[in-house]
Amino acid sequence: MDLQTLTYIVVGFTFALYIGIAIWARAGSTKDFYVAGGGVHPISNGMATAADWMSAASFISMAGMIAFMGYGGSVFLMGWTGGFVLLAMLLAPYLRKFGKFTVPEFIGDRYYSKAARIVAVVCLIIASVTYVIGQMKGIGVAFSRFLQVDYGTGLLVGMGIVFVYAVLGGMKGITYTQIAQYCVLIFAYTIPAIFISLNLTGNPIPQLGLGSTMAGTDTFLLDRLDQVVTELGFHEYTTQSRLSQLNMFVYTMSLMIGTAGLPHVIIRFFTVPKVADARTSAGWALVFIAILYTTAPAVAAMARMNFMNTIEPTKGNYMTYDERPNWFKNWETTGLLEFKDKNGDGKVQYSANAEVNEMVTVDRDIMVLANPEIARLPNWVIALVAAGGLAAALSTAAGLLLAISSAISHDLLKGVFMPDIDEKNELMASRVAMAGAIAVAGYLGFNPPDFAAGTVALAFGLAASSIFPALMMGIFNKRINKEGAIAGMVAGITVTLLYVFQHQGIMFVASTAFLGDLKPNWFFGIEPNAFGAIGAVVNFAVAFLVSRVTQEPPEHVQDMVESIRMPAGAGDAQAH
């Protein structure tokens, strides 16, 4: 069977599965819609959280980034997993005990202020919308590359699928489809990795293969890789730092705090029955995430190795362009690989020196997408990778859309504008908000705004500098009051956004960058994407100072903090 037909069958089967689950798991109440009825088993929730969290970027781009950044890529590995430790110990159990439906709702109650709630809604919407654009693009790209349909059609099909299960089932439908999507994406990620590890090292476990010797030799894979890349003038793979040590430190911290503060991840922990379940569920989530995240560095190093070996099979002997393998031709047509024969010898010189380098474009995403082809794996594995990429993008998009729609229907509509709305109408409103959010996300996927490229900076920067500190102080410090929290959030966001915008342009329009994206202008050499942690420090400091000089929070708020610190009684709170 040819690859095209096979891919249609595999992707078609997974889509049928998601729709089947959606019909089975319809939402009958607002509690179903917002928190899946509150009865999700902690292991199931862990799996759903893993799919919710691992996006198109984790699945498609991360290993490719590490392949070319080497050790420097560790900031993503540590940052995007270490955040779950913070989530498990600092936020999830307490917010579960609080027992309501949304993140802004906690901020509004804890800081006894509609203004605080609205600031939180705005942060949540900006962070989630920028994030969802990336998923929409991932869906369109996956369709156009693997199924040969055009970008727009692919995007429409993806929106249609999300529409069915998110509007119909809300959190309940999303939870059960995310579990299915996790299974699809983890198979799709690990199977090629196992084959490639076997090919290169003879060890079927990629995590061990990465530390093994090359098959048939006694040279370690990483030592060999270091040697191959340095010969061509690239930096040694295992020690290639990402700018300075300080930058790596701050970047990792920003990603950790940002991860813990992203609302679409936090609300997943509202779906488990008990506070104790929220704790273990975070552990399970990280187990399921770690399976992919510890495989990714192996995929990265091995893909780089295979890529180098293809271009330079033996030292100083480059591949002849006319004899290039099929996958090379396929990816050339997409523009993600580009060769320019500068010296006219018909061979592919690859070098860190831009003047003699003839591989003028090597898109990082190729490392995962073309990996099965480079390693000459059977067609069904390639079809599986397509389904996995789509599962990763769809599951994250659905989680984000739920966070957005519940903020609109529950926080803005019921919380601020129409407090008397009954449950039936609120459920209807949340479905309409969901449909609207899908339409907006789809529109932005068709016409990505200039700031789409800055998604990571903006979403993690906002979550780290506003939402995370506000939540954490709300639980751990009774003295933080309304004035302090609002001033802190506003200060944190302002500092972070100013730093990002001054170097990358206002809303990422490059011409408006008044300081230029120049390293000498960076504060202590910290890159703009890494600045969320600094914003968080500013938030904490401002909130403390302002709270000290203003009135302490009222009695009932202090009692509320006491009550969320104690697990017992979570069941009651939830049925409020």
Added chain:
Amino acid sequence: MAFKSKEDATAYWAANVKLMLTLLVVWFVVSFGFGVILVDVLNQIQLGGYKLGFWFAQQGSIYTFVVLIFVYAKKMGQLDRKYGVDEK
């Protein structure tokens, strides 16, 4: 359903914070300590084909994170029962 006394509530919270801080020290050391600050020193040591610092940055820290969360969940469960604030 609640603490027996004000002292119990204070003691429970203090024990929670202490456990959390201890585990966060480990969290910090394996990632920021071994994976970033001390990476060059640890890279002098080999763990199979891995340089040790590189291993912590790309493998070891993640395994440790998983263990930390389960240790936290288990110890907090014991603490909840000791003070009678676990969920029935």
